[in-house]
Amino acid sequence: MAAAAPAGAGTVRTTVTAPHGTGDATDVTLVLAAPVIGSVVPNQGPVDGGNTATLTGTCFTGATSVSFGAVAAAFIAVSATQVTAIAPAAPAGTVNVTITTPGGTSAGIPYTYVAAPVLSSVTPAQGPLAGGNTVTLSGTGFTGATSVHFGVNAAGSFAVVSPTQLTASVPTGGPGPVAVTVTAPGGTSTQAVSYYYLGAPVLDAVTAGSGQVAGGNSVTLTGTNLLQAAAVRFGATAATTYTIVSATEIRAVVPPGAAGTVPVTVTTPGGTSGSVTYLYLDVPVITGLAPGQGPSAGGTTVTISGIGLTYATAVLFAAVPAGFTVVSDTQLTTTAPPGAAGAVTVRVVTPGGTSIGLPYTRLGPPGI
Known part of the structure; x- marks a missing residue:
């Protein structure tokens, strides 16, 4: 006669009962099926460990250990098909995750330890308070990046170009410097890389406020936030020669223009100023x-x-x-x-x- 053994482990007493009575008891040892891991989510994490990974599979009942490579992990048996484990620390690289139960030890499933991203530079490293400009971040370990922050503010958007480069849209902020950080499966960068929010330049006056249409005369522009001026324009025409004297003064050589009034503006990484006017005059x-x-x-x-x-x-x-x-x-x-x-x-x-x-x-x- 053949019979199917119920689930269980260890030695049990078995008996056979028939119409004419019950036979003698016999000792039988039940053997459990070995556990099988179907997935580990997430399947990667920081070298410092500490993140929670969920193991899903079968035959997890009675689990006695979960290991990441050769290192045992703290774990909680949720059900016969699920266990949560705290990944221990390990060097960067891939290890096999296994689970052991009275039925045996599972085959391994890969889990990758990833080093934290390293941020080396942000280019350009400054921009307007309103944000919206795009910057390039260089470093290492950017694969799978999940966020980019400028101070406490998340980038409007970002794109991973390669493991060593990503681009990000700068959020609103400032004024002043903020720390830029990149977060990836390996953790968050810790290097001191700053981005500087600049107030837009403000122009108060142009002295002298008029000159010949041929240009060539020198004028003084006064205002605030004029450092790092990238352009001085008279109408649509850029002055080819100008000197930044201070944050409040620029001296410029007026380019040629047509008779009449034109707006004068200054552009810096912080934006473009409102305008003051300059008058081009014909020879009387x-x-x-x-x-x-x-x-x-x-x-x-x-x-x-x-x-x-x-x-x-x-x-x-x-x-x-x-x-x-x-x-x-x-x-x-x-x-x-x-x-x-x-x-x-x-x-x-x-x-x-x-x-x-x-x-x-x-x-x-x-x-x-």
Whole structure:
């Protein structure tokens, strides 16, 4: 007669019962099936251990040990098909996880110890408070990275390019430096790598605020957060020459432009400033002097007609400056200075340049 043994382990007494009675008891030893591990989740972790791994499989009842390689792990038997274990510390590399029960020891299933990521640099290492810019992180151990943080703030997004490089979108933050960290299955990087949040530059003034369309004149820009300026623009045109004097001052050579007002901006890693205005002026033109002559003793009021006279800074009779009053863009009045009899050239000077001159004749006193 054949019979199937029930589950169990150890020695038990067996008897056979038939219609005519029960036979003598016999000692029979039951043998359990060996455990089988189907999966370990997660199947990797830090070399420092301490993370929880879940083993799923069969025949886990009565488990007596769980080992990661040759090292025993603390564990909790959840059911006949599941055990949770705390991974012990081990060097980087792959080991076999096994479980032992009264039925035997399972075949191993791989578990990989991963070294913590090492972060060596962030490029660029600075940017605006608003974030949103993309930076490149270099180092080692980035495979499987699960998060990138700038201080306490998680990156808006990130992408693992290779085990030694990833890109990240910088979150809002600052101002000032924050620590950048990468977290991967091997743990979180601990190197002191900083990213600096910069306030956007602010422009308060441009002095002088006007000049000739040909450019070439020097101006002073004042404001705040002007260090590390990457561009100074007059309208859409970048100044090719500028000097950062301090966080509050830049000196720039004005590029050529068209007559009219343009916005001036400064761009730094912190962003682009709001604008102040700069005025490009054409060279003034004078078309008439009334009267065109006067006594050599001076004192005659002369009306100068022309174009672009609003911003006059000087009226010259030859090389001699004369007092003047701007009436409009097309007219100003001046007082002729004294001088030797004869013709002199009258010119008007503005930030846009010096006009072509017109003759003014000084008359000597009448002869006797």
